[in-house]
Amino acid sequence: MKLIERTSRTYLWLSIVIFLISAGMLIFVLTIVMNNRLDEQLRYSKDVIAKRIKYDYPLTLFDEPKELNEAEQFKFPNDTIIYKDTLILRNIEGEGINEFEKYRQLTAYETLHNNRYKIVARNSLVRNQDFIWVIVVSSFIIIILLLIGLWILNTQISKKLWHPFYTNLNRLKNFSVQDQEPIKLEKSNIEEFKELNESIRNLTQKLQSDFSNLKEFSENASHEMQTPLAIMQSKIELLLQSDNINKEQSEQLQSIYQAGKRLSKLNKTLLLLAKVENQQFSTKEEVSFKELIEKQLENYEDFILNKNISVSKELSDHIISTNIILVDTLVSNLLSNAIKHNINNGTISITFSKNQLIFSNTGEQLRGDPENLFNRFKKQSTRKDSLGLGLAIIKQICDVNQWQLQYSCEDKLHTLSVSFTSTTTNQND
Missing domain, CATH: 3.30.565.10 (Histidine kinase-like ATPase, C-terminal domain)
Incomplete structure (x- = not known):
């Protein structure tokens, strides 16, 4: 996997994790804000009902409040307000279908005109939930588009920034120590790439210099060795043809001659092997x-x-x-x-x-x-x-x-x- 792809994938996964956490927090915060808003409306409705009871106004918009029974009076002796979410079965008009709908409910136990009353006010949560999901989905689409745009932009910028690196990498792959010319590297304005280019340039120049010196040494050493070996073999051949040596001396000279011949062959073979390795037969x-x-x-x-x-x-x-x-x-x-x-x-x-x-x-x-x-x-x-x-x-x-x-x-x-x-x-x- 290339570095650009690895970096892009890391950013992508990190963005997804951050988005999921942010989406959860957004839903949580919006729910709290909406519930607080509904609670304020429910308290207002409760206060309206309480005032109507207190001043004996007819409750045209509300159900008549019920007085507390003995069990409720025992359970709620003091004025109490309770908030909760509840489900209420309602009929869908025109379709004849009943379904449960989620409501936010306020239940208040208060004393009005020396009587204990139970006041219940409700408000539907459907619109609030729809509103929350509209916000979340809209945010999700905006963030996705933003991530796609940033990914494309980051990819294009990265390709442009890394172009000198990949160009130099290909040139380095095709580089040969036998080349007489120094390696040509793509220039870059990035400081790290400048240092890398300088290091590559120095290294290749050193390799070319070492290769040239080694090649010259191998050829010179082989050539210089061949001359004394040839002289030694010719002298031994003359001694072998002489009548002034005995059998034991002849055998020793033949052994030396064979060793010299073997050494000459070894020298030529190693030189050939070095030339092949150095790709001098191009x-x-x-x-x-x-x-x-x-x-x-x-x-x-x-x-x-x-x-x-x-x-x-x-x-x-x-x-x-x-x-x-x-x-x-x-x-x-x-x-x-x-x-x-x-x-x-x-x-x-x-x-x-x-x-x-x-x-x-x-x-x-x-x-x-x-x-x-x-x-x-x-x-x-x-x-x-x-x-x-x-x-x-x-x-x-x-x-x-x-x-x-x-x-x-x-x-x-x-x-x-x-x-x-x-x-x-x-x-x-």
Whole structure:
């Protein structure tokens, strides 16, 4: 839920609660005011009746008052006035229907001309209740219209005020540390947004600077390491060809040579992985997986023949728009992995369709957790020439292209599948 919606809903519920409480209080206050007004009218009517009795005027507009019986005289020995609401059955003229109507009633017990009288005066509450409900409903409609107007006004104002924030949020989502230009943020007159923009600007500039420094360091370090490694390997090769070393020295030199070769390979692999993570292969072109797979099969032909591996393939002519260097590395690593972890006289099956690339190979049962298969330096084989980075590179290439990489194993048949879920494919004519 967005902040604007959350705030608007909070204000709406708070307004409803306040309105309900206010409506109850309004009805209560109006009822008291109306009852007091009716009580004054009833007292006036009682006083008129009392004066008519006191001065022996005929009661043309009122019923004749009744003298108190003994029980009433005993119960009300002093002058007493009682107010209460009561229901009286009355006939609706012209309809012949009887219904109860609510009245406000005054009952007075007074002594007039040395006689005790009971005076009763009533006034209908129907009009007063109708008047109260008219006021309440009118107030309700006015408040509802006011709330709707305020909600619309608040929503429009909030959208206008928060527009720079959402604009900057979208720009921040699309921001890349590889961009040379600083991020452009929407200006705002709100102090908090100004501080946020300044913090984002400083942070992105720092990220760009750190990325540039790290990239430069990685490339320089890799380049500088390759030169002494190449010199060391060439010197060791010359020593191995010398006739002045014995067998033990030759074995030690070969061990050093293999370690240097492994270190050189590790350096190149880590550099490639860093470049993939930093998305330095952003150039895209139309790539034929079929041609790349055929080419890699030729490159690895000797290794395939060495293990007497049977290769079956089903390759489509579909074209995918991506970086050819990354795809070539992906195919090479998948094929190298299928050969390296295969068994003698094993099989490799390669399938490429519009939406998927599948490499299946026979091999020993996987040891360890498959979840760690794509982590760096996590390797399942005991081969000394395995760095544990091949599948990590494959996973990183898939992540960069937003492809789905999955591994499965059934009856010692290992399968790596790449699903091109976020890539547009075309048919090659």
